[in-house]
Amino acid sequence: DAGITQSPRHKVTETGTPVTLRCHQTENHRYMYWYRQDPGHGLRLIHYSYGVKDTDKGEVSDGYSVSRSKTEDFLLTLESATSSQTSVYFCAIGQVQETQYFGPGTRLLVL
Amino acid sequence: DQQVKQNSPSLSVQEGRISILNCDYTNSMFDYFLWYKKYPAEGPTFLISISSIKDKNEDGRFTVFLNKSAKHLSLHIVPSQPGDSAVYFCAASAPAGSQGNLIFGKGTKLSVKP
Numbered sequence: 001d002a003g004i005t006q007s008p009r010h011k012v013t014e015t016g017t018p019v020t021l022r023c024h025q026t027e028n029h030r031y032m033y034w035y036r037q038d039p040g041h042g043l044r045l046i047h048y049s050y051g052v053k054d055t056d057k058g059e060v061s062d063g064y065s066v067s068r069s070k071t072e073d074f075l076l077t078l079e080s081a082t083s084s085q086t087s088v089y090f091c092a093i094g095q096v097q098e099t100q101y102f103g104p105g106t107r108l109l110v111l
Numbered sequence: 112d113q114q115v116k117q118n119s120p121s122l123s124v125q126e127g128r129i130s131i132l133n134c135d136y137t138n139s140m141f142d143y144f145l146w147y148k149k150y151p152a153e154g155p156t157f158l159i160s161i162s163s164i165k166d167k168n169e170d171g172r173f174t175v176f177l178n179k180s181a182k183h184l185s186l187h188i189v190p191s192q193p194g195d196s197a198v199y200f201c202a203a204s205a206p207a208g209s210q211g212n213l214i215f216g217k218g219t220k221l222s223v224k225p
Contacts, residue, residue: 033212042200042215058212090154100213102154
């Protein structure tokens with residue numbers, strides 16, 4: 001298994017509150033990704049990073065921000081959580097044109 | 112507009128028989144394809160991949176076939192086992208220099224009956 005951990009694994013929060021999800025890797029991969037998985041949508045890319053302090057938007061980036069201050073950590077922040085952001089969030093690592101390896105996921109419920 | 116389509120939400124097969132999962136794509140720039148397997152409450156795990164320069168890749172019980180002219184790929188599992196019951200995602204990647212991410216289909220839930 002690739003060394004990817006996500007925290008927290010489960011979170012319940014209220015609408016309007018800020019939420020930060022953490023992805024930590026021990027593989028020293030340059031590329032890191034945040035996806036969300038929703039029924040009927042598969043996995044969709046939120047943001048990705050191609051190096052420390054280098055990030056870019058994905059398909060569904062509205063309402064999310066990211067930060068990468070160290071190679072091993074990639075943070076996803078919901079500035080003001082909404083019910084539409086209830087989802088399962090997966091972090092992944094891997095190069096373009098190579099296999100991406102996924103973390104165990106964070107299940108987020110926004111009430 | 113879906114670029115990667117898995118038109119069968121579910122598939123049920125008998126243990127020991129062949130499972131065939133299908134995937135279609137629309138973007139001719141895709142040149143690397145992957146299949147992931149996902150169990151409930153776990154992250155997707157990589158299963159097998161294929162580059163567009165090949166038309167077949169095999170790994171044990173799993174074989175992926177790529178038909179570039181039809182923009183179609185399929186995953187064959189032979190023989191199917193109950194432990195193969197999971198959701199299977201097809202994914203495609205464009206060449207380096209593009210957005211750098213994988214585009215996933217919506218998944219097919221495979222049930223293998225003992």
